[in-house]
Amino acid sequence: VSLQKIGRILILSIVLAVLFYALIIFGVGYVMNNSEIAVAMKGVGGLVTADAMAVAFGSSIMAKVLIIGGLCGIITSWNSFLIGGSRAMYSMAESYMIPHVFAKLHDKYKTPINALLLIGLLSIIAPFFGKKMLVWVVDAGNFGCCVAYCMVAISFVILRKKAPEMARPYKVSHYKLVGAMAILMSGFMVVMYMIPGSGATLVPQEWGMVLGWSVLGVLFGFYCKAKYGSKFATHIDVAVDNEAVEAAGDLAFGQAMAAALHDVESDAPVTYVSQPLSFSFSMPVSVVFGAGKRHMAGELFKAYGTKALVVTDAATDGRDIVNEVEKSLKEAGISVARFAHITGKSLDITADSAVDEIKKNGSDFIVAIGGNTVMEGAKLIASAAARTLGRAMMPLNFVPTTYHAGACFDASLPDGSYDEALLAKVVLVDPDCMTGMSQKDRAVSGFAALCECIRAYTAPDAQPLTDAMALYAIDILNDKLVGVCGENADKGAWEKVVLAGVIGSMVSAETGCQVAKDLKQAVAKTSFATDEVLLAAIVPVVVDAKAGKDPFLYGKLARTMGGFTSDDCAARLCYLAKALHLDLRIADMGVHEDDIANLAEAYMGEEAAEAVREKAAAMEAAFDS
Known part of the structure; x- marks a missing residue:
């Protein structure tokens, strides 16, 4: 049950309970007069309502039927108090107000096992102390x-x-x-x-x-x-904006798309089976993190050569960061040549030009300074140089200027080919190098990093180490991202968001769940330009469709994001997107029916796309009729 319905359910249940007991009182008073009621009260057990049933139906059997019903009522009440009391203890233990041992959940049933055992034991013992003790309790x-x-x-x-x-x-x-x-x-x-x-x-x-x-x-x-x-x-702060909750299924594709995605999922219940831990974890890229670390570039990179080709783009070329890195390289005895012609339009041609620069200067390793496009360009240059000059792959070192830099941890080229030699030797992450990001870039990159962490955490082949990293980063981004996208970002919060963004790139590379690449693949098939801002519209609906199939996995994710149950996951994403001014509707961007199916396919497979198409066609036919 969604949180928004709980208040109505509580009020309705109270009203119905009052009405039920009022009708019982009316019924007893209707079939028995005052003297009969007084006699019944003095009888064995004082079960007036049972006696009234016998009078109403003219049979003592009906009195026994009601007594059986009353006993069932006692059992259900006992059960409800057992459940409610154990959950109250669980909540207090989660808040560290009683020993945290009572927050332990059963491995299979996910119920507060220690709290249930304690209350259950006390409930079993209590009747042996007699009626007076029960009344006192x-x-x-x-x-x-x-x-x-x-x-x-x-x-x-x-x-x-x-x-x-x-x-x-x-x-x-x-x-x-x-x-x-x-x-x-x-x-x-x-x-x-x-x-x-x-x-x-x-x-x-x-x-x-x-x-x-x-x-x-x-x-x-x-x-x-x-x-x-x-x-x-x-x-746990259940701070879910009502409008965001109501928009959770409507923000991206509208209610029709949400229904289509839900229809894609299997209705089979989730079966939880404890499996032995078995996984592999490999992060061969060395990450050096810290404000001011750019001044240590020479010491960090000198092990990889004596002649560096500094690769960047026109936007980054005019910033102090490039001069500062080059100064550090020269102080370490490394000669420097700069290639500042990376663009996103013709990377292959750009790479050929860079190879000529490598021939001219004898460069033996590359230092790339910039965003993902610069990193991708640097990898193409290294590949082209190895192919053209017949030499080993030039070592790559990266200094990212945006905290969502998946290319730093990826060994693939834009054409999909993969070569482990393209992995960076060192990724130097200096939060001060990223302060030039605009407020929109901070919001879009941060939300993309959040989506990558969510994707990695919920992946079928997720592993404990990436889970821990992803949840850590999700907590930071949910708490700090909105603040650093404002006018006066706190330095400590900024550094944490940068760290979380880098973690997003790392876990997505480790698990192979790179949402930015999937988005480009999906958008390439559609009629609109690629932009990571679309993630704020796509991901909440996909999460909403999947959350109900694994309420414990997505419930933990929701609590990390400030929600409570798995129902809150999509709402929390919408809430954050709204706070970042990324709340948009794909429906308002000229997306066609096939575009929606293609986007769904990128996230949920070809079978999902076909189901979405069928659902959309059926809904369109129903609408026409």
Whole structure:
């Protein structure tokens, strides 16, 4: 159930419960008069409603039927309290308010196993202490519930006043009136338990239980705060913007496309089977990260030659970074020749020109400074030089000027050919080299890096090391990306976003899930130009289609992004896209039906594309009729 429906379900269930009990009272009063009710109350067990059933149907059998139903009701209530109580303990353990051992989930069923075992054990033992003990437990527990209701109502009013702009899964209108009523009603019930002679007053044994629970809570508080430090009382922020949630299936392709993608997925339930860990991890590229590291380029690169060809483009050529890197190279005794003619239009011709420069200067290794296009151009130059000059592949070293630089960790060429010799020897990542990125470039590159991390984390052949890296980067990008896309980016946040962007490129290369390349492949078949900004429109819908098939995998992803359940994944992506001003609709960009199918194929395979086409045709026929 989506979070937005929970409030309505709760209210509906309360209204129906009140109506149900009111009808029972009416029914009993209709078939029995006052004296008959009084007699029934004094009878064995005092089961007035059962006696009323016997009167209404003229048969004692119906009284037994109702008693059986009542027993079933007790069992379901016990079950609901077992489930609810264990989830409450799980939530408190997740917030480090009680020992974190109660946050452990069962390997197969993903239920809070330790909390269930504890509550289940206490529930089994409790009846052996007799009816009086059960009454004391119930009464003391009811008092605790009323106190909790009152605290929630007070918290509701405080949060609405102090944090009016907080994104909420659902929002109550007229909060002052509703909050005041909730506080007064729950507070009244609390007071009734405390006033002598009210009929609800707790007896000494029940006050003893309340005191014991209170002391236990204080002890847990001190213990957990001392043990878990800043984690104590932290919580999962279910901050999902209502508009973003409603737009989650509509932002990219519209509701029709969302339905089409859902239709592609199999309806077979997910089966969780524990498999032995088995994977391989290879990251042969050396990464040197840190502000100011560009001044160490000479020391880092001198092991690969004495004559460097510095490759860049016209936009980067005019920046200080190129001069600073070249200065460092010269100070290390390396001669430098510059080739600043990389463009995205004719890389092959550009590579031929660069080979002439290599012949002229005798360059023996390459230093590429720039974005992905520059890196791709440098690899083409190295390949062309090896082919033309009959020599080994020239060592490549990269200094990226954008934090989403997948080409740094990829050994393939634009034509799809692969040569491991094209892997960089050193990737020098200096966050100061990237401050020239525009606000839009920061947003687009950051969102692309986020998509690569999500793709790597949810890949069928995902592995523990890339999972850990991806989740770390997702957490950073979700938390810091919007801030660094503003006017005054915090330096610490900026460096973390750069790191997360680089991690995105690394895990996508390691898992082979490079969304930027897939996007180019998909867009090449369509009628519009390529642009990574399209990821903000495509990925949320694909994630929405897949999330329901693995709620635990996508649930963890959602919580990393500030959501709660797998339903929140697409909504959180839409929420972030909106905050980055990347919220667009592909439908508004002149995309045709076949374009949508081709885009789906790039992400979900040929079978998906055919299903999308069939779905679209069926929907079009239905619309026409």
